[in-house]
Each structure stands twice: as C-alpha cells, then as structure tokens.
Amino acid sequence: MYSTREATKRDVFDYIEMFYNLRRRQSTSDDLSPVEYKRRHFQSLTGD
Numbered sequence: 001m002y003s004t005r006e007a008t009k010r011d012v013f014d015y016i017e018m019f020y021n022l023r024r025r026q027s028t029s030d031d032l033s034p035v036e037y038k039r040r041h042f043q044s045l046t047g048d
Contacts, residue, residue: 002008
C-alpha cells in the first residue's frame with residue numbers, strides 16, 4: 001500500500017518508463033523491443 005498518491009504515481013511512471021517501454025515491441029521497428037532494436041543496430045555498425 002502506498003502512503004501518498006504521489007508515491008503511487010511515481011512508481012507507476014517508473015514501471016512504464018523503465019521497464020515496460022524498454023521491452024514492449026514496437027511496430028515501427030520491425031516488432032522489436034527498443035532494447036533489441038538498439039542491440040541489433042549497434043551490432044550492425046560494429047560488424048559483430
């Protein structure tokens with residue numbers, strides 16, 4: 001249970017921005033998560 005409404009809002013925001021959005025697949029990036037898209041992009045730059 002949260003002690004204040006602000007604490008609740010802060011935790012929900014942190015979850016969305018720091019966890020969910022990094023893993024959610026994006027239709028604009030070939031249905032890859034942002035993390036996977038960046039990994040593949042940098043991998044293509046380095047040739048690994």
